[in-house]
Amino acid sequence: MGYFVDTLNSIGATVRNFLRPPVTVNYPAVIRPRPERYHTSFALLHDAPGDELCIGCLACERICPSFVIEIKQAPKRESPVTGKKRGYVEAFTLNLTACIGCELCVQVCPTDALVMLRTPEKPAFCREDLILDVKRLYANEKEKQAAWATGSRLIEMQDPNVGQPKVEKKPAPVAAAPAPAVTPVAASTPAAAPAPVAAEPAAAASEPIKGAS
Amino acid sequence: MAVIEEPRSYFHPLYDVMLSTPGLSVGVAPLDRLLTWGLKNALWVFPMATSCCGIELMASAAARVDLDRMGTIMRASPRQSDVMVVAGTITVKMAPRVRRLWDQMPEPKWCIAMGSCAISGDFYRNLYPVVPGIDTFIPVDVYVPGCPPNPEALMHGLMRLQEKIGLQREGKLVPSEPRPDFDAMVRPPALSRIGDAARAADLSDRQEQAALTMCPDAAPGVVEDEEKGFAQPATQATPPLNTELVELLRDRFGVTEFPLNAPPVVSADKHLELAATLQKMGYRQFLFVAASHRPAKEGSEDLCEVAYGLRTVGAGTKEAIWQVRVPTNQTVPSLVPLFAGADWQEREQYDLVGVKFAGHPDLRRIMMSDDWVGHPLRRDYPADKECAPWR
């Protein structure tokens, strides 16, 4: 008997679905809002006066869990902006074909030179198109939209004195607050930024329950 | 560097007849456009999904993205599909099967490598069982980057494929700009890839056959070479000993033993103090908590071993790993007050191993249902019979 009732119920469910508006987001025309921490591709940045930020310290190459970064350091030379001697890169190659998007390279970057992008890379006809060389990485800075995270912001966020989220008195609307599109989160309000580890989902899971009881 | 392989064109017999008949050859160009339009707009996908990218592949056919909008449906038989979407890590054992399914597809056919694992093997590409990219044995038409790419990216990939089909049929496909050959530059050389100019020169026919079939039997003489191709030695040096941590543990926490293959053991009452000290020293990222159960043997009681890992953030990353051993019925101080990231992970250890964390704000089951009896990863959990609540 239960089978027939369930059958009738499911037949009703398809009718209800039929009457609902489709949930499809018309992809090429409309792009659905991406999560705040959405990041896919990479770019290297310049500082305000126009000098390259990357000093070729190899920190990102060393931390990369899937060995996608290869840096060839250039000899130290004087910066045209500050006049100080500093390192530069001759070649910076990022193999997007094997990147897992863990963002560790951004996190360790001492000069905030490497950032991830919100604009996805185009699917390529050829695997070489997915190997980002220095030229392409600097071009990405101008062409594409960057994610908010930089090395110093990620580190500040995890600082116990500044940004360590306290379990007892977390701000209630953290989980429900609509994520700002690409607004860089200032260091003074790090609680709004989700921690890279599982802190935020935990807050999201436990917060409404506490509020209700 | 790799070049784009010859466009694989397959012409219907109808074409040949029309081309050879004088009056009808006029109709070939419009017919060709029509047929190309048909090819482009009815791409049926063969879902070669082996791991997490497969979930995104499923999602791309579901309501939010809906590949059916562009006429793409999934077919279960390779005989009726046009595009093989390889989504997931392909192992050496799987590769011959993938190749076989690919061979069973009728021309004209295309292949999309979805996600890092299919494109290059991702960070498993140096492991012996993993194929470093499916283009070592299947010609790939479109690479969709991501780990995994989201459904929209796959749809974008299919649109790029449509674009490519059009370019192929018009003979306008141009090779992309030269870029550094990453595999040759950084890591030990991976298997040469289909479409690679060097491939034809390097490989003898039998080696090529072996690379295609991934089967050592096909080329008894080149088994060694093949194995080298996949089983590359780990290039990572062993990480240096964290002397800072060793000194800290020895001086302030009274730890004397530092075994090579296990984390040092810290007593449960000093555990929280150690974590707080490390946090002040800059170990601000919570890495993991992993527990295991050690059943009672002669001379030792029923123990739970709980290993914790922390890491510094920023350049020059260091890791600190230690473990706490407590009898099963006692508690371990929770790290959640210090590291919010420990919340779910401690819940998981509680759920599966049964470690009780003192001071955890929300110690509930996270994987098993709330009415589950027992902790499945305990050694004394009965593995050979079904337990409550499921029978």
Next chain:
Amino acid sequence: MTPGFIIAALLIFAASIFTVRSSKLVHAVLWLGAMLASTAVLFIQLDAPFLAGIQLLLYVGGVMTLMIFGVMLTKKSGDGELRTESAPALRGLVISLALFGLLAGGIFSMTNGAPALQKPEEVASIAASVLGEHWLAFETLSVLLLAAMVGAILLARKRDAGAPESGKASPR
């Protein structure tokens, strides 16, 4: 002797020959199906669509299906090559000629006495004669078929006394 009849008769003839001469059992079954279907064409030409429908439903749909099951469920008979013994050709010829003569004699002796077809009332008259005049034979046949079915079920049933009661399924 209309052209339609000749075509149908030739079809039946050829299909019967192929049924006997096919080297694969599956082909033989399919040719048999073709033969039965051609017979249905013959019925239609004789203005007996009811019989044609029955022919399609029972013979092509039913008997052939049973044959297919017989072929597929018996061991390996679907794969092997069949050989038709051609050695006792003379014997076969004599027997088939004798049978043909017997049947032909019977048919030709009845030509004058066969009842005329009652076209407009065909289905109704069949129904009336089956359920009215000949009801006893009809019902006896039904009982016979029922008995055959029960017998087949009994034969096919597994006889293992140690098996658990069918009502109580094992926990898994």
Next chain:
Amino acid sequence: MIFAASLAAAVVIVVLSATALALWYERKLAARMQTRIGPQFVGPIGLFQPVADLLKLVQKEEIVPMGADRVLFALAPPLTVIFALAAAAFVPLWPGVAVVRSDVGVLLVIGFGGLAMVPVWMAGWASFNKYALLGAMRAVAQSISYGVPLVLAAMVPVILAGTMDLDGITQFQATHHWFGLWPIIPGLPAFILFLLAMLAESNRIPFDIPEAESELVAGVTTEYTGMQFGFVYLAEYVHTVVGAAIGSVMFLGGWDGPFAPGLHWLLLKTLCLFTFIYWIRWTLVRLRADQLMTLCWKWLVPAGLGLVFLSAAWNQTGWSR
């Protein structure tokens, strides 16, 4: 004769183009039931999707597996279409007009429906593929089992109307009551029984175990490529369209309608039935093989026998005469 031939040609063309439209319609319907949009980019609201599919299938390589029986393999898909189309000949289009008028139309339609199993089995056997063969065997078993409730359900309007002529059944329904399901007790259950049996005969979900993707790759069609597959695909839809038409003739009064009886009523009723069949298809899950047989022999056949008895009893009361 000429009229009949041109009518036949017209019916074939109409059924085939209706089938092409049905392909699009089904995909749109399914999409909406899953709150998707469905074909959208190919032509206005995706209307040319079947055309694109056809053009693509025509261009695909045709593979004959090694070890396959080439003749039977090539013959089976066109035969499925022909047998599926054959039943359309008996459908009365408007009062007194069908391509073939026969006193025993019901019998012939069911006969041709049963025949459709033969090419399916041919395809499965000729493919030289275990999945195809398993699918074919399931199709045959299902077809022969569900033939029984199908005939029993079809007997109900035959007994009520006292004729096996499809047009006669429609006439009877038109003269006695405009809606065909009148004696609601044998009528409605018989209609449901007929629908279920027809779904099973044409191997549609929830009775599509011959092509269960999770077990049998693609069942009988596993080895078919290109246009050969296209034929089988087409035959499935033709079977459903024609089955819906016959269902609407036998139970819903065919061309009979309130204002002006005619072809449009038949088409409308067919469309409704077709929609219903696909509604079921996109709602329910596939039955297991043993559940399928249990449903047939333990529930549907006894129900059909009871309905035949009930309709005979109704005839004895003489209320509908």
